[in-house]
Amino acid sequence: MGRLDGRVAVITGGARGQGAEEGRLFAQEGATVVLTDVLDEQGEQTAAELGVEYQHLDVTSETEWEAVVADVLARHGRLDVLVNNAAIWFGSKIISTDTAAYQKLIDVNQKGVFLGMRAVAPAMSAAKGGAIVNISSVAGMIGAPTQVAYSASKFAVRGMTKIAAKELGRYNVRVNSIHPGFIDTDMLAELPAFQRGDDKRMLRSVPLGRVGEARDIANLALFLASDESGYCTGQEFVCDGGMLP
Numbered sequence: 001m002g003r004l005d006g007r008v009a010v011i012t013g014g015a016r017g018q019g020a021e022e023g024r025l026f027a028q029e030g031a032t033v034v035l036t037d038v039l040d041e042q043g044e045q046t047a048a049e050l051g052v053e054y055q056h057l058d059v060t061s062e063t064e065w066e067a068v069v070a071d072v073l074a075r076h077g078r079l080d081v082l083v084n085n086a087a088i089w090f091g092s093k094i095i096s097t098d099t100a101a102y103q104k105l106i107d108v109n110q111k112g113v114f115l116g117m118r119a120v121a122p123a124m125s126a127a128k129g130g131a132i133v134n135i136s137s138v139a140g141m142i143g144a145p146t147q148v149a150y151s152a153s154k155f156a157v158r159g160m161t162k163i164a165a166k167e168l169g170r171y172n173v174r175v176n177s178i179h180p181g182f183i184d185t186d187m188l189a190e191l192p193a194f195q196r197g198d199d200k201r202m203l204r205s206v207p208l209g210r211v212g213e214a215r216d217i218a219n220l221a222l223f224l225a226s227d228e229s230g231y232c233t234g235q236e237f238v239c240d241g242g243m244l245p
């Protein structure tokens, strides 16, 4: 018996990285999985490999959210799990951060999560059940220098998670956030320290002494999506190899 048997799950940013791994694991555990992304070619390819569905969804678009949720409900009759995973990253000091770049990141990482929660809340509330898993970051727990936009967006995700949990708890809809540390994906490869080959120095801050795998986060997302976490809501789950104090 799978841990998500009979459940329908939508995962944003699922073409690659952690989102794809969550799709793989959720499908193995019996869920009907709908991966979404803006990288359509890669998304279609990943979905075909995993035997799941793929749909285009730019998380910054209200109309695209409405269309995807309506389509999933029309075809499957339910929507039990949403993983708000899509995000972008860039690093720069406050003094040199471009306003347009700041706003673009906030639109994807912060507004995207808000739109996602708002889009699925009516169906989950009506069904008297659902689980929303918002992917934040350790940068949403501590101020991360040179990451003013990213850290702000991830603090916002952590805050919105708690608000949604309080608003939706009476409908048995649970909302939690995950805070990954260094995870081996394309996003990590964008970090200057990794590009410089300084990863050994960075890993000194990780007691477990290794970079995390996408599977480490997918396992936690599975727990939060499943009934096993049935009494957890509004909480932050750190998965960082022990990096945070």
Ligand SMILES: NC(=O)c1ccc[n+]([C@@H]2O[C@H](COP(=O)([O-])OP(=O)(O)OC[C@H]3O[C@@H](n4cnc5c(N)ncnc54)[C@H](O)[C@@H]3O)[C@@H](O)[C@H]2O)c1
Binding pocket: 012, 013, 014, 015, 016, 017, 018, 019, 036, 037, 038, 039, 057, 058, 059, 060, 084, 085, 086, 087, 088, 108, 135, 136, 137, 138, 179, 180, 181, 182, 183, 184, 185, 186, 187, 188
């Ligand atoms: N990799 C890390 O070290 C790390 C650490 C902390 C938190 N995170 C978080 O984990 C999550 C997953 O990231 P990842 O590591 O798999 O990186 P990734 O870059 O491989 O995946 C992010 C995905 O989001 C998609 N995306 C970007 N903009 C989008 C948009 N407007 N609409 C829809 N999809 C969009 C990308 O196309 C990509 O497929 C993100 O929320 C990220 O902030 C990652």
